[in-house]
Amino acid sequence: MYQVLARKYRPRNFIELVGQNHVSRALTSALERGRLHHAYLFTGTRGVGKTTIARILAKCLNCETGITSTPCEVCATCKAVNEGRFIDLIEIDAASRTKVEDTRELLDNVPYAPTQGRFKVYLIDEVHMLSTHSFNALLKTLEEPPEHVKFLFATTDPQKLPITVISRCLQFTLRPLAVDEITSHLTTILAKEQIEADKDAIWQIAESAQGSLRDALSLTDQAIAYGQGAVHHQDVKEMLGLIDRTIIYDLILAIHQNQTARVSQLLMQFRQQALDVSLVLDQLISTLHELALLQYLPELSLKYSEEINQKILKLAKIVSAQDLQLYYQIACKGRSELQLSVTQEQGFEMCVLRLLAFRPLSIDEVTVHASSQPSELQINQLPPAADSETDSSSRSELQHTNNRIEPDLEGSVVISVISQEAESFEAEQVVNHTTDDCQTAKTRQNKDVSSAVVEAEQENILVFNANSDDIVGIEQNKTAVVLAAQDMPFFPVEEERQIANHQHIALPAERVEQADTYQPEPHQVTQPISDSSSEESSLDALADDESTPLIDLSIDTNEHKVQVTSAANDLEVMPQDILKLAEQELEGEWTLEKWEYWFRTSQLSPAVQELAQYGLMSGNIDGICTFNIPQQYEGMLSQLQHALESEVKSRWPNTQFTVKYGKVNEITPYIKQIERKEKAFQRAIDLLQQNPVVKDLLNTFDGQLQNIQLK
Template sequence: MSQTQVLARKWRPRNFSELTGQEHVVRALTNAIEQNRLHHAYLLTGTRGVGKTTIARILAKSLNCETGITATPCGACSACLQVDTGSFIDLIELDAASNTQVDHMRDLLENTLYAPTSARYKIYIIDEVHMLSKSAFNAMLKTLEEPPAHVKFVLATTDPQKIPVTVLSRCLQFNLKQIPQAQIAEHLKRILSQEKILYDTSSVQLITRAAQGSMRDALSLLDQAIAFGEGKIEEAAVRDMLGIIDQSYLFDLLETMAQKNGARLLSLADEMEAQCFSFDSALQELAVLLHRIALAQTVPQVISADTPEYARIFTLAKVFTPDDIQLFYQISLHGRSDLNLAPDEYAGFTMTLMRMLTFMPDDLSANNHLLQAPSAHNKQPTATNIIQSAISEQPLQHISPVSEGVGADSSSFDWPQLIPQLKLTGMAKMLAQHSEARVLSAEKIELCIPDVHKHLLEKKYQDKIQAALDTFFGKPVVLNFSIGSITGLIPVVLQQRAEAEKQAEAIAAIEKDPIVQEVIEQFDAKLIVSSIKPFQEDKGGNTNER
């Protein structure tokens, strides 16, 4: 039984035309070869799996093909075939990560004095060249200064900054880019079709995204997926293999966010924890989804109609404003970076969700009808129906909103009272909510923000607060920010405390309601406090359930 060759080796490009995603390097090398403008040392830089060693081997064939120096080696002569099989005697490959010492380099460089055995050029490919010791670099430098005419060096590295400048200056450098996801996906589909393996587009997209621009990683993951799926590739199996969260949870989170249902958000987080999902991966995937929603809002034509969950993406694009999505994206990124600082991943993840909920605009519910499916009318009274009826018939006492009388002519106002009247949104609102006012007057305002939130101090957010203050006071206001320790309670904490008190009042009022108590006794019912929502007064003085 013959051994199956791994896809990364089987489908390694044999010439420049087969190379994916490095057109700028291919064009430069092709032109140099065709014009016979050859350099003695080439440096290929880039992340893992983007084609550095592959390009080096193709270059070796181009320089030694029996048909002559050419950018399109024949692939059939003995030189080309031996390079492909790794048996070409005049192609010397060295892994600098395993051979860092100067003795190895001296032995290698001594051999450069001898002419090629059978080839036109003796090619030295040194991978991860940045791992060489300082003395090894010094030994190499002498050869690079006066190289023999029959020797070509191809150096490859993932970290060019560790290479001495004296070496860099003697090399022709090419920076290989991460391969775009679309090109990786098309290449994987082409391979799967030729290998006659069944697949779905969603699975390929998941593998492509997980590869992070590395074609070798993509092919290795593809090999793994084929084995995992027993010869076919399906989305559910690929998600399990990669440990990627089910997308439906992410959509449910955002739809619940739009409904401002904190209890349901925590319930979803509990379900995700029970499924042993990685919350780090969840925040990463949430950021990916938010990026797609942002695209749907700004350049909808780039979202393909065959994209999974196409309809739900565009529904959320209508429910949220672009500012909301940009804010959520930033919160997701910061939440993920702070995850290792949290007491545990669950706490870090749920705090990120609560942060999104905190900075939601108050009028978002206008678009919530897009998310709510009609429910059948229930004619038979139940304990739940009676309690809901009691709640709707007897509105709870609510906390009054910030007085509209506070303004430019008021001599007594504070920063937490002022913020809602500035009508800030997104990250500007977040900056204001996390700041403490050290000086507060109609002429000058000095705000201090703790070091942990200093990432919010971007000029564009400060400018939005400045413009809002100028509009509110009807004249230019001097606004300054500083980073320091907070001496009191910042507005966001006061807001959270007020909401907690409001929720506690709502629960207490329901628990004391005689109708609710009667239902509990009659039906042996249990009050689900997480379902209780306080009422909010709108600007017209009406009460509406949130």
């Protein structure tokens, strides 16, 4: 007669027990030393071995060879316990015997000596189902039972047990089994049963069991029947109603890259397959958790098939840790609200749409809002250009920009942002004064709306609301439009009129709302700059008027940054230049500069890079090398060493990598980074103090520079 796998392969001693090493170790030690308690409480979820351990303990107590942690399995007592017919092992189902009369009947037999064995063992399963009166009746006997009586309790819900019962027992909490442990056990069993099985199929069953070995064996029985004597991955997925994990990876990637068409296609695929969306959402949450683990704690991540490993490694490098945390929070919130939706499909699709809607913007993206109100920046507001070709080009660029930047521009300020690779110096606002703005300021009583079009290459534009300081978005394009908006302040400083032509005016963001008493000069004029010829003609035309300050935006396309330069004051080294690492040729011997340049520009996770800066690499590149690091980082490096060593060997296959713990007397990358930050901060202070506009502001308002930050 066929016996199910969960019963056929039930462990019969502590050696065969899968997992629960903390319990087996404690019980084995107690049996060998004779330090036996009279009551034991085993708690844990279903299928983790509570009843099995209780039966093994009963066998160890009554084996004819004596009290031992390794029963002989051949004596009459061991055979009777294994076959479930040992008369002195009384198994009671508390769920069917909850009344106090049943407990009293049980206690009436406690004083009598055992019939066959050494101890009379009472195994009460699901003990939390007993009534309050039953627990009260049991308390006295449980505290001081006869020497020949042992109580073994098992429950999945220890919170329902009275504290008076728990205090009289030795409690052992059994943990859910790890996926690797279940996978290994299933592989061994299927090999003994001579059943063909796919590795991915076994792993999928182990994961679906959620830590329960009994559930895993039951699913294996079902998979064997479904697969007609074999366990295949596709059959397991169909049996469990699961989807291919690669589709989940595709969904996360499509959401992160804002591929709405691909997201729509995947949602339609879910509808057509009529999948259980709650399981799909669970799998999405589990995948986000796995990605986060892979970034910071790679040793704790699960081991998948080769195909899945490649996809998840690639995805972990694309999605940042901050975005993963946001996605995980939204997905968990959507999972909890799934039952509140009209249908589960609706709740799942809204969760996916929410992930799209709250997806963080990239640096080259800007939000676009449709507005029924006409924009104040219209084509016909462009000033006349030097020739028709220039005018046509400017209008074309403006029309293209209106499609990318929020149409409702009133109350917004657009400032230039310096682009860099490392930590950036805080951007300065470039203010463009125009005659039209001045005239508008008079007619609208300081409700200024200025507009100008500046054509530039490779420039970032940061748009924010001048009244509420809310960021509208960032625009990055070869052609950028710099827009000044409502309430743009002008400073009534007399010295400003004496600044030579081509002088740049940089304004700190905190001064935007000040100096609202400006009275504009009627002769200030600004021409649109569309190409080099029109720019020269416009500057020449305005150069005759010495009282007119001109504003010039200079672009350094080679360094990918926007610099404000002046004929009177040449700003040489910028803070971001100090922070930038010099490019190194990674050949020959390791040096401090080569080591720091390599690991800061590598694909290592942030946690590994953080650890790498406290040590130094010595030896030869692509040869024998040693990573020297202080002793206090040994605990962290032992977990992350594999990731560091793998990345080095993937770049240089001939590397022989070793680690040496001890005091590092040389300068480390961490110290170098601190020195660069201090120099960049001091340079930023010098630049601010040398700026003529900042000097004017400090003199005019009798102010001082405070809270200078290097971002």
